[in-house]
Amino acid sequence: DTVREDIGRGALWIHRHGGRVLAAMTIDDIQPEPYDAVEWRYGGLYVCVHRLAVDPAEQRKGIAGKMMAYAEEEAFRKGRKSVRLDTYGMNTAAVRFYEGLGYRRRGTIRLPKKDGEYICFEKSLAPFPPERFRALVTGSRSVRRFREDAAVSRERLEELVGMARLAPSGGNKQPLKFMLSSGHPRNGMIFPHLRWAGYMKDWDGPAEGERPAAYIVILGDREITEAFGTDHGIAAQTLMLGAASMGLAGCIIGSVDRGGLRVVLGIPVRYEILYVIAIGFPAEDVVIEDVRDGEIRYWRSEDGVHHVPKRSLGEIIFEP
Ligand SMILES: Cc1cc2nc3c(=O)[nH]c(=O)nc-3n(C[C@H](O)[C@H](O)[C@H](O)COP(=O)(O)O)c2cc1C
Structure with a gap:
């Protein structure tokens, strides 16, 4: 019934091959209620990925990775800042899978009508890391x-x-x-x-x-x-x-x-x-140099490389 409802609101995505559905997932921005108590790190708009499932006969072929890559791309395209999801804590393969994709643990929850603990994961969709x-x-x-x-x-x-x-x-x-x-x-x-x-x-x-x-x-x-x-x-x-x-x-x-x-x-x-x-x-080629003795003029060395001096962080961070 849940899946039927996902289809109804256009939130179900499938991976089909040769007329067979090999994998499915739901992407939306509807959080299960227990998510409210989780300390999510990233603000702004997010998407939730639910019920990612791959046909057992088709597992270990990279299909889940492709599905998640698609989910993240789709979310990024729509201007979302992060992805949230949860997975059953005892499912170590799934936990490792999400961690391998760069998802960070944000806490555990219990879901209604389900046993055991579920681990919540979050990943930032920032275009690239600061480095x-x-x-x-x-x-x-x-x-x-x-x-x-x-x-x-x-x-x-x-x-x-x-x-x-x-x-x-x-x-x-x-x-x-x-x-x-x-x-x-x-x-x-x-x-x-x-x-x-x-x-x-x-x-x-x-x-x-x-x-x-x-x-x-x-x-x-x-x-x-x-x-x-x-x-x-x-x-x-x-x-x-x-x-x-x-x-x-x-x-x-x-x-x-x-x-x-x-x-x-x-x-x-x-x-x-x-x-x-x-x-x-x-x-x-241009290379950065340290400013020495206050000399900020750039120069070209004999090998044709352009050198541009930059003041140090210590020099430019001001304290009255
Ligand atoms: C507002 C501004 C005006 C500039 N005007 C010139 C220019 O007229 N001719 C030029 O060769 N370089 C110009 N530059 C480049 C600077 O010389 C250059 O930014 C500086 O040497 C530091 O090198 P970097 O940009 O590689 O850090 C200008 C840079 C800025 C920010």
Whole structure:
């Protein structure tokens, strides 16, 4: 009857092969009442997975793992933050299975009309753990030499702007506009108006063949506001991180001949030119160094590697 009801409300998912149902589960956001007493760790919207069952003849073939992967994907797609479930405490195979998938124990419950204890499990659907985010931030360095012949499509740039679109905005005014350039002739119009690596006096910027394959020009729409605050900074870093997540690299360019760029691109005065983000597949390595004796200037070593000093955590955490 329970399963029939699950079907009725569209919550039953099955794995079918050759006309046979090999596995089934229910996904919904209905918690059994005993869940109320459990100390769940993650807030926000969640889904519950109930009654995951695999045909005994088909077990140990990875079907349950596929079902759970599907459940998590479906939940993530719907904006849910976590998955909750329970399993019979004596079923050590199931307990090991969920723990193997990264589920954490949150306590035990008793279910009405059932014997024994059930272990409650929870898993966060955060897109990736903090160490992965740290790796993304660490890997997202300002790069100034690119593989110019490795094109970055307009679709890619639109995907990036689609991320920047979701960034925080002062007063939620969202005054930014984004102008895209992914090749000839616009790239050639933009490049001469950019100033590269102010500290590297004997380098004139990327030579032909190592210039960015694409640009995103961040504009501020003065009809929305005259004060863009830090919106463009946040948007710029969102684009940088998005690019890094795609194996691309970029450089935020604030030193721009704005008058010249406005003319060649035909940008009306209504729009303030804020930053140009250079984008492409990287053709140089960048490594982070410690700041020594207050020296924050970046440099390039003879092997062509770019070194960028960062102040220590101890130096930047402030205590009056
Ligand atoms: C607001 C802003 C403006 C920047 N303008 C330029 C620029 O005009 N030219 C350039 O070569 N790099 C520019 N950069 C890149 C910085 O030089 C770079 O962030 C800094 O050297 C630290 O390196 P990292 O980004 O790899 O941490 C800019 C960065 C920011 C945040």
